[in-house]
Amino acid sequence: MTIRIRRVERADAARVAxxxxxxxxxxxAAEAEERLDCWxxxxxxxxxxADADGLLVGVAALHVTPxxxxxxxxxxxxxxxxxxxxxxxxxGRTLVEEIERQARQAGCLFMEVTSSRHRDAAHRFYQGxxxxxxxxxxxxxxxxxSAPSAPGGAEPERK
Numbered sequence: 229m230t231i232r233i234r235r236v237e238r239a240d241a242a243r244v245a246x247x248x249x250x251x252x253x254x255x256x257a258a259e260a261e262e263r264l265d266c267w268x269x270x271x272x273x274x275x276x277x278a279d280a281d282g283l284l285v286g287v288a289a290l291h292v293t294p295x296x297x298x299x300x301x302x303x304x305x306x307x308x309x310x311x312x313x314x315x316x317x318x319x320g321r322t323l324v325e326e327i328e329r330q331a332r333q334a335g336c337l338f339m340e341v342t343s344s345r346h347r348d349a350a351h352r353f354y355q356g357x358x359x360x361x362x363x364x365x366x367x368x369x370x371x372x373x374s375a376p377s378a379p380g381g382a383e384p385e386r387k
Contacts, residue, residue: 229280231319233326236275236287238264243284251309274330278310278319286310288323292334303331305341324357342368 236244241261248255255263267275272293278286289306305327310320331339341359343350355361 229317231285231322232279233276233322234279236264236267236277236284238268240264240277240284244287247284247287247309247311250312251307273306274327276323276326276330278314278323280314280319285314286319286323288327290327290330292331292336295337298337300337301335303327303334303336303339305339308341320353321357 238261241264242257244264245255245257245260248260264275267273267289270291272291274290274292276288276290277284278288286309288308291304291306292301293304294301305324308320308323310323328339339359341354343354351361
């Protein structure tokens with residue numbers, strides 16, 4: 229299997245929707261297309277895909293944010309998903325390594341990633357890459373400014 233890292237394109241929308249579904253976020257191809265449009269318009273964001281012999285088998289999303297209290301930026305791995313059939317093959321590691329390389333080029337001092345408490349395998353994966361659990365040092369607060377909608381109008385589960 230040959231893995232090639234490339235930018236995710238609008239034509240990948242249906243496959244991105246499938247991958248998001250595997251991650252627990254049911255998404256239609258039309259919704260994925262709309263989201264890809266938002267990402268492509270944002271100069272501080274980057275969507276990379278892992279292509280295995282012509283099939284998109286993973287996606288990683290990076291957002292770069294300036295830091296006021298330090299000189300520099302930080303990178304946030306906003307999403308990472310690898311097709312269940314390709315997990316454990318190095319696809320996720322390859323995506324994260326490229327995201328980190330891109331973040332360094334953008335002047336990022338560090339990376340952060342959040343992961344739902346129930347995703348034990350993901351936590352082990354990130355720790356294996358050198359990421360450290362910091363929630364004991366920092367609290368994270370969120371507030372929805374508008375209700376996100378799920379397919380069919382149902383309120384999505386907050387992961």
